[in-house]
Amino acid sequence: MTEDSMIQVSALRKTYRMGTTLVHALDGVDLTVERNTFSVLLGPSGSGKSTLLYLLGGLDRPTSGKITINRTNLDTLDENALALYRRKTVGFIFQSFNLIPTMNALENVAFPMSFVGIPSGQRKKKAYELLKVVGLEKRALHKPTELSGGQQQRVAIARALVNDPPLILADEPTGNLDTASGHLVLQILTELHQSGRTVLVVTHDERMVRYATNVVRLLDGRIVDHDITNFDDAAVPAAQESR
Amino acid sequence: MRLIDLIKLIFENLNRRKGRVVLTAIGVVIGTAAVVILVSLAIGLQQNATNQFGSIADLTQISVWPGMDEGGGGGGNMVVIAGGGGGGQTPQMKLLTPDKLKEFEAMPGVVAVIPREYMQANAFINYNKLETYANIVGMGTSDMSFFGYKLASGTWELKKGTAIIGGEMVKSFYDPKLRPGQEPPPPPELQDQEVKLTLIKYTTDANGNGVEVKKTMRIKIVGVTAETNNEAGYTMYMSLDDITAINEWVQGKRINYNKTGYSMVTVKVDDREHVLDVSDQITQMGFQANSAESYVQSIDSFFVVLQVIFGGVGAVALLVAAIGIANTMTMAIMERTREIGLMKAVGATNRDVLSIFLGEASGIGFIGGLGGVIIGWGGGQIINVLASAYLAGQATQGGPPTTLSIYTPTWLPIFAILFATLVGLLSGLYPALRAATLVPITALKYE
Numbered sequence: 001m002t003e004d005s006m007i008q009v010s011a012l013r014k015t016y017r018m019g020t021t022l023v024h025a026l027d028g029v030d031l032t033v034e035r036n037t038f039s040v041l042l043g044p045s046g047s048g049k050s051t052l053l054y055l056l057g058g059l060d061r062p063t064s065g066k067i068t069i070n071r072t073n074l075d076t077l078d079e080n081a082l083a084l085y086r087r088k089t090v091g092f093i094f095q096s097f098n099l100i101p102t103m104n105a106l107e108n109v110a111f112p113m114s115f116v117g118i119p120s121g122q123r124k125k126k127a128y129e130l131l132k133v134v135g136l137e138k139r140a141l142h143k144p145t146e147l148s149g150g151q152q153q154r155v156a157i158a159r160a161l162v163n164d165p166p167l168i169l170a171d172e173p174t175g176n177l178d179t180a181s182g183h184l185v186l187q188i189l190t191e192l193h194q195s196g197r198t199v200l201v202v203t204h205d206e207r208m209v210r211y212a213t214n215v216v217r218l219l220d221g222r223i224v225d226h227d228i229t230n231f232d233d234a235a236v237p238a239a240q241e242s243r
Numbered sequence: 244m245r246l247i248d249l250i251k252l253i254f255e256n257l258n259r260r261k262g263r264v265v266l267t268a269i270g271v272v273i274g275t276a277a278v279v280i281l282v283s284l285a286i287g288l289q290q291n292a293t294n295q296f297g298s299i300a301d302l303t304q305i306s307v308w309p310g311m312d313e314g315g316g317g318g319g320n321m322v323v324i325a326g327g328g329g330g331g332q333t334p335q336m337k338l339l340t341p342d343k344l345k346e347f348e349a350m351p352g353v354v355a356v357i358p359r360e361y362m363q364a365n366a367f368i369n370y371n372k373l374e375t376y377a378n379i380v381g382m383g384t385s386d387m388s389f390f391g392y393k394l395a396s397g398t399w400e401l402k403k404g405t406a407i408i409g410g411e412m413v414k415s416f417y418d419p420k421l422r423p424g425q426e427p428p429p430p431p432e433l434q435d436q437e438v439k440l441t442l443i444k445y446t447t448d449a450n451g452n453g454v455e456v457k458k459t460m461r462i463k464i465v466g467v468t469a470e471t472n473n474e475a476g477y478t479m480y481m482s483l484d485d486i487t488a489i490n491e492w493v494q495g496k497r498i499n500y501n502k503t504g505y506s507m508v509t510v511k512v513d514d515r516e517h518v519l520d521v522s523d524q525i526t527q528m529g530f531q532a533n534s535a536e537s538y539v540q541s542i543d544s545f546f547v548v549l550q551v552i553f554g555g556v557g558a559v560a561l562l563v564a565a566i567g568i569a570n571t572m573t574m575a576i577m578e579r580t581r582e583i584g585l586m587k588a589v590g591a592t593n594r595d596v597l598s599i600f601l602g603e604a605s606g607i608g609f610i611g612g613l614g615g616v617i618i619g620w621g622g623g624q625i626i627n628v629l630a631s632a633y634l635a636g637q638a639t640q641g642g643p644p645t646t647l648s649i650y651t652p653t654w655l656p657i658f659a660i661l662f663a664t665l666v667g668l669l670s671g672l673y674p675a676l677r678a679a680t681l682v683p684i685t686a687l688k689y690e
Contacts, residue, residue, distance in 0.1 A: 059588060059683040080592050086683075087590020098585045098687070102259050112589035114248045163590065 004071070006167060006198040007033035007056060012065030014051050014221075025051040027221035029065070033200065033214060035166070038193040040209055041202045043218035049202045050171055052218070056200065057090045057169045058082045070166060087115060091160030095172035097152040099144040099159075105131060105151075106140040109158045116163065130158035134188055150181025157188055168192055170201045174208075186211060244595050253602035257610075260575065264607055267571040270564030271611020272618060275663045278557030279619025279655060280626075285553045287650040289546035293539050302535050303354075304390070305510040305522050307347070310337035310530040337529040338504030347510050350524055352517030358383035358505035360486050363493045364442040368462075368479070370431050373416040377440065379406075379479045381486025389511060392475040396434045397466030401482050407466035408433060411476040433464040444493045458492065561666050564611065568670035572604050576678045583678050584686030593679040600675035601668055608667020612660040620656060623649035 014026040025048045033039050043049040054060045055067060058074055067074040070089050077085055086092075099108045109127035110120075118126075131137045134154035136147075144152050153173060160168060170189065174182035190211055193199045201208060209215050217225040257264050339358065347356045362379040387407065388399035395410050414430045421427060442458045462481070470476035491498050510525065510532075512518050518536035525532040576583070583596055627649050 054684045057588070059584075059687065080594070083587065083590055083592040083595075086588060092588045094687070098581060098588075100582060100585070102255070114252070115244050115586075115589070115591045115595050117245050117248075119245070120248070159589065 004035065005032045005068075006035045006037070006070060007031065007200070008066075008068040009052075009056070010066050012052070012055065012067065013063045014048070014055060014060070015063045024221050026055070026062070026065075029218075029221070029223055031216065031223060031226070033198065035198050036193070036196055037198055037213045038190065038211060039198075039200045039214035039216060040212040041200065041216050041218065042204060042206065042209070044204060046220075047218040048221040049204075049218045051221075053169050053171055053200065053202045056167075057092060058086050059092075087112070087163055089165050089167055091163070091165040091168045093153070093156055093160050093168065093170035093173045095175040097144070097149075097156045097176075099152055099155060101144055104141045104143050105136060105147065105155045105158075108144070108155055109162060112159060112162050126162060127158070130161050131155070133161070134158045148181065149177050150184060153177060153181070153185050154188065157185065157192075161192070166197055168197055168199045170199070172203055173201060174203070174205065244591075244598065249598055249602060252599060253606050256599070256603055257606050263571055263574075264610070267564075267567045268607050268611035268614065270567040271561065271608055271663050271666065272614040274557055274559075274561030274564045274666075275612045275615020275659050276557075276619035276622065277560050277615075278554055278662070279616055279651065279659050280623050280649065281553035281557050282550050282655055283619070283623045283649045283651040285546055285550040286652060286655075287648040288549070289543065290650055291648060292542050292546070302515050302539060303512045303518060305512065305518060305525065305532050305534040307339065307508045307510055307525055308531040308533075309339050309504055309506070310526075310528075336504070338502075339506075339508050339530065340501050340504050342501070343528070343530075344505075344508060346528070347508070347521075347525065350521050352512050352514065352521055353510055354513050355384070355389065355511040357509045357511070358483060358500070359507050359509060360483060360490065360505060362442075362481075362486050363490045364444050364458075366440060366442050368416075369439040369441065370416065370433060370436065372418055372420065373428065373431055374419050375412065375416045377479055378412070378477060379481055379486065380474075381483040382480050383483040383505075385482070387480060390475070392473075393469040395467045395469040397464070399466060401465070401480060403482050403484055404461075404463060405465045405482070406438075406462045407468065407480045408464050409470065409474075409476045409478050410468045411471055412479060413467060434467055435464065437461050437463050442489060442492070446495075561663065565666045565670040568604055568607050568667050569674060571607065572600060572671045572674040573677075575603070576600060576674050580678075580681065580686045580689035583681055584683050584689065587681070587683035588687065596681075597675050597679035600678045601671050604671020604675065605664050605668040608670070609660065609664040611667070612663025615663060616656040616659050619659070620651050623651055 009029055009031040012026050012029040012031075013024065016023045016025055027048075029048075029052060031052075041049045041052065051060070055062050056069060058069075058077070069085075072085060072089070074082065074085065099105075100111065103111065106124060106127050109130055110123040113123040113126065128137060128140060131140050134157055136151060136154055136158070139147060139151060144155070147155065153176075157173075168189070173185050173189065177185060186208065189199050189201065193213075201212075213229055215225070215227040215229070216223055341358075344356045344358060347353060360381045362377075362381065366377040366379060368375050368377045382401060385401055386399060387401055390399075397407065399407065401407060413433055416428075416431055418428050438461070440460050440462050442460070444456050444458075446454050446456055448454050468475045487498055510521060512521050515536055518534050519540070522532045522534050522537065586596055586599075
């Protein structure tokens with residue numbers, strides 16, 4: 001653990017109230033993730049892995065504990081600063097893609113840049129470049145309903161990259177995809193890691209472990225295992241779907 | 244977020260649910276149209292009323308009559324009370340003597356002070372075979388032009404032995420020997436013609452019997468007015484000297500205005516703004532002063548109340564529309580909760596989200612306002628055309644032509660659109676605040 005870790009979490013707790021009972025989604029989590037790593041957060045449903053991901057992404061506030069991401073202590077941020085943190089530091093990838101149905105692929109990718117105040121022309125140019133990276137430049141003008149699940153997820157990945165965030169957080173990115181599409185998404189995520197980003201993926205798919213440099217296992221809101229391995233180039237999956 | 248991007252996004256979002264937006268906006272259309280038509284009607288009615296006043300009497304004139312002096316101050320009253328039945332104090336008339344007229348003239352803003360007298364004799368005017376009864380006023384000025392009345396022909400310059408006659412009075416000439424069934428003669432051309440003025444007074448002879456005494460004089464008509472519905476249309480103006488001479492003949496004695504005062508004085512002021520001021524000063528001197536301006540002001544305040552009431556009726560419709568907007572926006576936010584979560588996840592601030600949804604609500608208000616203004620303005624124009632056609636038909640049956648005008652001043656549509664937009668904005672406030680303050684993860688997980 002160094003001062004310059006990408007993620008430093010200590011004594012993190014998140015408690016929900018479900019009716020009259022309290023649910024401890026996270027029950028004292030300590031975690032450090034170094035820069036330029038590919039971490040996989042594993043655990044069964046209800047283990048608190050998604051909750052941890054969202055707290056790291058600043059989408060929710062912890063009940064107690066401290067989160068420091070990229071040298072920023074999230075506790076000290078007000079709502080506005082937290083929004084700027086999400087904008088600049090984090091790129092989210094969701095299981096259900098969360099594309100805006102009325103926008104085409106290009107517009108969906110460009111959308112986050114409009115909050116930054118980048119002019120329309122530049123937004124579209126950059127969005128097109130990113131669609132090229134995920135191999136979807138030919139489908140730029142298609143609406144989400146005209147794209148396959150895998151293609152939608154690749155659009156969502158391109159969207160996560162528009163503001164050049166150092167940290168990519170993915171919640172079950174392959175959960176809604178067939179095996180081939182899932183492989184392609186994984187390959188892109190690996191490439192993002194290789195390009196210098198820190199990638200954290202929440203999944204219950206054990207197969208992902210072999211691409212990871214870090215494997216964190218959660219159970220009942222606690223970390224039960226944290227393996228750190230050296231990244232193995234051989235583990236990069238081969239593309240099974242033509243881009 | 245750049246304003247242009249915000250506006251574009253707002254209209255794209257509104258475009259996504261056209262049907263609902265249109266239905267919601269129709270409420271605003273009805274409300275705004277009602278506001279525009281009703282307020283335009285009130286303004287039109289007000290303009291009609293003030294215009295008629297403007298033509299009946301020049302708004303910069305004050306009519307002054309002698310006042311009833313109230314007992315010469317408080318001390319005098321004390322004496323009366325103390326004196327018991329000691330021959331009660333008769334109120335003194337406050338006379339419009341030439342001295343007082345000079346005081347009026349000295350007041351700031353006063354342009355002219357013109358005394359006037361009604362002729363006290365019965366009179367009729369003959370021209371060739373035609374005759375009419377005469378309503379004659381003596382004016383203490385040689386130049387009547389600054390009254391602002393319109394002339395059909397001739398001059399406003401009034402000298403001894405001349406007269407300016409009202410255009411409507413010219414039409415009242417008739418032929419006394421006309422037999423039934425005969426075509427009445429056309430009104431005479433009196434400009435620069437001499438008419439015979441016959442004056443009649445009643446007196447008693449040595450035996451106490453009533454005697455009718457007649458006197459005739461010839462008067463040259465130097466001007467004919469073009470006025471129709473005011474004094475200048477139905478009056479023959481002569482010089483005050485002529486009328487004083489006639490009144491002296493009627494009364495059988497000299498008239499000294501220093502002792503009797505004039506029966507009425509017209510005070511002409513330079514600007515409408517000074518009318519009430521001068522009028523107040525004259526009233527404080529103990530005279531009775533009256534100006535069209537004071538009527539116009541009370542009429543104005545009445546019509547302001549009318550506008551507010553009419554506007555209020557339309558505003559009720561807008562209130563209902565506002566509830567519709569709030570409902571639509573609440574629905575939209577529920578449907579798009581996940582989208583709100585996504586916007587926040589990709590870096591939208593609470594303010595961005597608030598702006599987007601407030602903008603959408605305002606957009607519905609704006610679209611409705613625009614539609615309402617077009618329909619309200621267009622409806623007003625149609626009513627104007629129909630009403631003037633109807634009233635023109637009525638006018639042929641006699642009487643002066645009436646006009647009903649719905650008048651929409653430029654500020655009204657602008658105000659109406661802004662107001663409708665504001666209504667949208669306020670209706671969207673609660674739903675938009677709810678959207679903006681959603682916890683991102685709650686929004687993202689919303690089913």
